[in-house]
Amino acid sequence: MILIATAGKVGSEAARLLAQQDAPVRVLVRDPDKATVLAQLGVDVAEGDLDDVTSIDAAMQGVTAVVLVSPAVPAQELSLIDSAARARVGHVVKITSKASADSPIARQRGQAEIEAGLLGSGLDYTLLRNNFYMQNFLMLAPAIAQTSSFGAAAGDGQVGFVDTRDVAAVAAEIAAAPAGHAGATYLLTGPQLLSYADVAAALSKVLGRPIAFHTRTREQDKQEMIDAGLPRELADMNAHAVSLIADDDAAWLSQDVPSVLGRPARSFAQFATDHVAAFAPER
Ligand SMILES: NC(=O)c1ccc[n+]([C@@H]2O[C@H](COP(=O)([O-])OP(=O)(O)OC[C@H]3O[C@@H](n4cnc5c(N)ncnc54)[C@H](OP(=O)(O)O)[C@@H]3O)[C@@H](O)[C@H]2O)c1
Numbered sequence: 001m002i003l004i005a006t007a008g009k010v011g012s013e014a015a016r017l018l019a020q021q022d023a024p025v026r027v028l029v030r031d032p033d034k035a036t037v038l039a040q041l042g043v044d045v046a047e048g049d050l051d052d053v054t055s056i057d058a059a060m061q062g063v064t065a066v067v068l069v070s071p072a073v074p075a076q077e078l079s080l081i082d083s084a085a086r087a088r089v090g091h092v093v094k095i096t097s098k099a100s101a102d103s104p105i106a107r108q109r110g111q112a113e114i115e116a117g118l119l120g121s122g123l124d125y126t127l128l129r130n131n132f133y134m135q136n137f138l139m140l141a142p143a144i145a146q147t148s149s150f151g152a153a154a155g156d157g158q159v160g161f162v163d164t165r166d167v168a169a170v171a172a173e174i175a176a177a178p179a180g181h182a183g184a185t186y187l188l189t190g191p192q193l194l195s196y197a198d199v200a201a202a203l204s205k206v207l208g209r210p211i212a213f214h215t216r217t218r219e220q221d222k223q224e225m226i227d228a229g230l231p232r233e234l235a236d237m238n239a240h241a242v243s244l245i246a247d248d249d250a251a252w253l254s255q256d257v258p259s260v261l262g263r264p265a266r267s268f269a270q271f272a273t274d275h276v277a278a279f280a281p282e283r
Helices: 009-020 032-040 053-059 074-086 106-120 134-147 164-176 196-207 218-227 232-245 256-261 268-274
Strands: 002-004 025-029 044-047 065-068 091-096 125-130 149-152 185-188 212-215
Touching (some): 025 032, 065 074, 065 164, 134 268, 164 256, 185 256, 196 268
Parallel strands (some): 002 025, 125 185, 149 212
């Protein structure tokens, strides 16, 4: 049985792919009503909460591999790692990012703390160190649909955006057949480096109407995120992370998606084509 820690973007797609291959797979979710589609596909839906160790231990019964993906709150992921160690799970695939203990971004410091806990647990593991997700643009999609424009403090910086469906496919592949991946760190990116202006050009081409990108300040980004309902601290952290793109902090690519999956990583054009309805103006 493969346990997937949560059923967000990466977790739900990894669960879907594993169920499609008839691999026994379970997701831990706070609200089973949000996982009815997965349940219909044969995924075992375990109700629980990453803040509730008893529910984690219950979900860990009979588990041979874990996909550790969640908002990456250190206390929560470290308690899941402890539970996996108690249950002598064979392998943990950890979804992470550009983690480092001295990063200016709290989330990256938290990821480094979780990685250190995983490495110290004695469990076999694989780290999936992912670049920014293409799917982040789905949060901007309603505004793009309305205004045919978007802004960010990313300047001319380039990003090796990766499609979360490819992250999920790599996680599912390794969780189902971990041999040869123990101790490895894979850098997951798409096939191209793109600036936000390049993203606007790609969207314009796929959507068949001009989409403009305008550079903003970090403060403006933060305020827009607060206006969209994000807590102030999270908005500050996210705006700071986006502003680092301007210094080419995310300008890295790798061939790890094709080398694990044996097929090319999805391009941004493919992502945009598959989500064209989300960016379409309401009629
Ligand atoms: N976004 C990026 O560009 C990017 C880039 C690289 C790496 N990453 C990493 O990717 C990971 C996030 O993956 P994702 O984008 O697939 O996640 P996501 O779509 O944001 O989903 C998070 C899931 O966690 C669930 N959850 C939250 N708190 C929980 C709790 N206490 N107990 C149980 N479930 C809980 C949420 O469920 P509810 O529906 O109940 O809220 C949701 O399903 C993080 O480690 C992040 O650092 C992100």
